[in-house]
Amino acid sequence: MKRQYWLLKSEPTTFSIDDLLNAPSQRTGWDGVRNYQARNMMRDEMNVGDFAFFYHSNTQTPAIVGLVEIVKAAYPDPTQFDIHSDYYDPKATSEHPRWFQVDVQFKEKFNTIISLERMKTIPALSEMPLVRKGNRLSVMPVTTFEFTTIMDLV
C-alpha cells in the first residue's frame, strides 16, 4: 500500500516530541482527539506504515519538530471512558465508542524545526490547511509533494 502522510498537532505542555522520545518503546497512543473530522481521518484513512509530522501548537514558536510512524490502526480511545480524564465523554460507551486513536512510533526529532512562520513563506506549502488562518484541525493530510518539500528543509 502506498504510504500516506499526515500532520499531528500537540501542545508541547500536554505532550511534546521529547515526551515521545522518552516514552516506553518511544511509542504512544494518540489520544484526546475530540473533533469529528480529525477522528474520521484517523479511523478511516490512516494506515500502519504512514508517516506523520509531529507539530507543536499553541506555543511560542509553533513548528513541525519531528516525524512519527503510524504503528497501530485506529481503535477506541480509552480516555473517553475514564471519568477522571479531561477527555471523558459521557455519551461514549464501549459498545458505541465515539472517539478513536492510533498508536505512533518515534522516528526522528528534527535538528532544524520547521516553524509555521517559515512554512507560510514557502509557495509549495501554501495549500496546507495548517498555514491558513483559523484552521483548527489537529489531524490533517499532507501530500507527498508537501512531505518532500518539508523534508528538504530539515
Added chain:
DNA sequence: GCCAACGTTGGC
C-alpha cells in the same frame, strides 16, 4: 432543520 449562543482552538 435553522440558527443564535456558546465554547474551543491556537496564532499572535
Added chain:
DNA sequence: GCCAACGTTGGC
C-alpha cells in the same frame, strides 16, 4: 490575554 474562526449545542 485577545480574538478570529469555526465547531457544537439546544431552543424553537
